[in-house]
Amino acid sequence: MQSQIDVLNKQVRALDENIADKESQVAAKQAEIDSDYDQLKKRLHAIYLTGEASTLEIIFHSKNIMDLSDKIEVIRAISTHDANLINSLKSELQSVQSQKAEIEANRKNISQDRAALDTKKSEVNSLLSETNTVIAELAKDEASAEDEGEKIAAERSKINAAIDQWYEDYYSSGKSTGGSGGYVSKGDFTWPVPGVYNITSGYGWRNIGYGNEFHKGIDIASAGVFGKPIVAADSGRVIMAGYGNYGTGYGGYGNVVVIDHGGGFSTLYGHCSKVAVRAGTNVKKGQVIAYVGSSGQATGPHLHFEIRVNGAAKDPMNWFK
Numbered sequence: 001m002q003s004q005i006d007v008l009n010k011q012v013r014a015l016d017e018n019i020a021d022k023e024s025q026v027a028a029k030q031a032e033i034d035s036d037y038d039q040l041k042k043r044l045h046a047i048y049l050t051g052e053a054s055t056l057e058i059i060f061h062s063k064n065i066m067d068l069s070d071k072i073e074v075i076r077a078i079s080t081h082d083a084n085l086i087n088s089l090k091s092e093l094q095s096v097q098s099q100k101a102e103i104e105a106n107r108k109n110i111s112q113d114r115a116a117l118d119t120k121k122s123e124v125n126s127l128l129s130e131t132n133t134v135i136a137e138l139a140k141d142e143a144s145a146e147d148e149g150e151k152i153a154a155e156r157s158k159i160n161a162a163i164d165q166w167y168e169d170y171y172s173s174g175k176s177t178g179g180s181g182g183y184v185s186k187g188d189f190t191w192p193v194p195g196v197y198n199i200t201s202g203y204g205w206r207n208i209g210y211g212n213e214f215h216k217g218i219d220i221a222s223a224g225v226f227g228k229p230i231v232a233a234d235s236g237r238v239i240m241a242g243y244g245n246y247g248t249g250y251g252g253y254g255n256v257v258v259i260d261h262g263g264g265f266s267t268l269y270g271h272c273s274k275v276a277v278r279a280g281t282n283v284k285k286g287q288v289i290a291y292v293g294s295s296g297q298a299t300g301p302h303l304h305f306e307i308r309v310n311g312a313a314k315d316p317m318n319w320f321k
């Protein structure tokens with residue numbers, strides 16, 4: 001676009017120079033014609049004296065035949081010369097006319113080129129303003145995305161702290177006394193999603209786009225994992241089953257099941273599509289307690305599985321070696 005405008009500008013400048021040239025040429029020619037015409041008038045005046053005498057009168061007023069023949073000769077010579085002068089004046093006038101026409105045509109071309117240039121300029125300007133609008137919008141989006149990201153990160157760290165508080169309260173309030181229904185786990189666990197052993201996110205520090213955060217469990221997932229049965233990793237009593245509302249300590253976990261296995265052990269199963277047990281009921285190791293889903297803060301279907309010892313999250317893989 002810019003190079004097209006440059007080319008047009010150059011063309012317009014060249015045409016302007018061309019017109020100036022032509023105009024000065026025409027002016028010079030006009031001056032030449034004017035002086036030729038003056039000469040012609042003077043000569044005619046000299047011949048006819050008053051400017052009214054005809055050739056015939058000159059002939060009649062001749063003194064003698066020699067005078068007459070001289071005069072005729074002079075008249076003929078002057079007439080021929082004048083005819084030539086008149087002809088050359090005529091053709092010069094014609095050339096001036098055609099040059100003037102050419103200049104007019106060039107003027108028209110230039111004004112058309114100027115109009116085209118103006119159109120291009122306004123096109124460029126509207127493109128520029130469009131681009132600026134888009135850039136401004138992008139900057140705004142970026143700023144609001146950053147704000148959103150910070151909000152989510154803050155929310156996630158709050159949720160992370162809330163679940164630990166829940167366990168602390170659970171074990172300090174004495175609720176855990178007999179919380180397992182009398183069963184005492186020795187920490188011998190079975191894999192919670194039979195047939196699916198793929199871990200998409202391990203235990204520990206990670207950054208999945210919300211800043212550094214501590215992942216308190218493992219994520220188990222594979223293609224077609226949605227709806228697969230989740231089994232109790234060990235026997236015990238269900239102490240939480242249902243949707244984890246924010247403010248309860250289970251916010252973000254979606255449909256969640258927690259089992260107290262006794263002996264300080266507990267397991268947590270998050271983001272389930274459905275839970276199959278009720279809080280307060282006893283379950284056997286390997287019993288179906290829920291189904292894999294993506295409820296709560298989950299980007300896709302998986303089981304978020306935690307093993308806790310006296311309420312503190314540990315790496316579940318320590319028990320699966």
Ligand SMILES: [Zn+2]
Pocket residue numbers: 201215217218219303304305
């Ligand atoms: Zn997880």
